Amino acid sequence: xxxxxxxxxxxxxxxxxxxxxxxxxxxxxxxxxxxxxxxxxxxxxxxxxxxxxxxxxxxxxxxxxxxxxxxxxxxxxxxxxxxxxxxxxxxxxxxxxxxxxxxxxxxxxxxxxxxxxxxxxxxxxxxxxxxxxxxxxxxxxxxxxxxxxxxxxxxxxxxxxxxxxxxxxxxxxxxxxxxxxxxxxxxxxxxxxxxxxxxxxxxxxxxxxxxxxxxxxxxxx
Numbered sequence: 001x002x003x004x005x006x007x008x009x010x011x012x013x014x015x016x017x018x019x020x021x022x023x024x025x026x027x028x029x030x031x032x033x034x035x036x037x038x039x040x041x042x043x044x045x046x047x048x049x050x051x052x053x054x055x056x057x058x059x060x061x062x063x064x065x066x067x068x069x070x071x072x073x074x075x076x077x078x079x080x081x082x083x084x085x086x087x088x089x090x091x092x093x094x095x096x097x098x099x100x101x102x103x104x105x106x107x108x109x110x111x112x113x114x115x116x117x118x119x120x121x122x123x124x125x126x127x128x129x130x131x132x133x134x135x136x137x138x139x140x141x142x143x144x145x146x147x148x149x150x151x152x153x154x155x156x157x158x159x160x161x162x163x164x165x166x167x168x169x170x171x172x173x174x175x176x177x178x179x180x181x182x183x184x185x186x187x188x189x190x191x192x193x194x195x196x197x198x199x200x201x202x203x204x205x206x207x208x209x210x211x212x213x214x215x216x217x218x219x220x221x
Contacts, residue, residue: 007089007096010051014128017047037117040124052090057120058097059084065111066156066195069163078159079104079111083119087127098123157191164190164198171206178205181216 004010048054064080081102088095100123104114124130168175179189182201190198205213 004051004089004091006092006094007053007087008094010053010089011087011096011127013051014044014047014053017050018043018128018130037121040121040130043130044124044128054088054090055124056086056088057083057116058086060116060119063112066160067199068105068156068159068195069166073163073166074107076105076107077109077111079115081112081115081119083116083123085120085123085127096127098127100126152189153191154194156195160195160198161191164202167202177217177220180220181213184216 004013061082061084062080066078066080068076068078070076079102083100083102084097085100086095086097100119102115102117102119102122104111104116104118106114165175168178175190179191182189187193187201190201193201
């Protein structure tokens with residue numbers, strides 16, 4: 001049984017009982033290393049048990065799902081979410097809630113699971129100041145190149161731009177013409193759409209809306 005007065009004292013005691021570093025694991029077949037959920041739990045669980053601290057995910061918020069096109073042209077499911085994670089001190093009943101963001105990408109149906117695991121890991125890492133050497137600001141192998149979001153752009157455009165522009169190039173269509181076409185329909189330009197809206201536009205322009213698109217092109221020539 002712990003003798004701490006509240007959750008803050010218990011967390012401070014956990015700080016003092018661990019060395020605060022987790023060795024990263026090399027991912028098989030990929031070009032990066034990572035601190036696994038299992039390694040973080042193995043590091044923290046004995047100290048959390050000793051000092052009477054439990055963890056639970058209370059809620060997932062702002063869940064956003066999208067599909068992006070990889071450099072090889074395949075579809076990748078992406079899930080973004082925010083987890084509300086609670087650390088509770090058993091003896092005092094006091095607790096703290098922390099917010100952690102999670103992002104997962106998978107070609108199958110595991111994007112949500114990966115995002116949940118990511119959020120859980122970062123809640124543990126940041127609450128207990130666990131060092132892994134992982135610094136996104138220095139990561140040169142980020143899947144998505146960081147850039148400033150321009151006015152009128154949807155947040156998903158930074159991730160989907162390359163794939164959509166490649167699709168336009170394959171069709172032989174200029175982005176500015178497609179943006180003007182969308183404007184004529186009272187819709188935002190592709191950059192201002194969600195991934196789902198862009199996918200719908202792509203399908204519609206090559207199927208049911210093909211005649212409308214051809215009529216637009218004839219009018220601007």
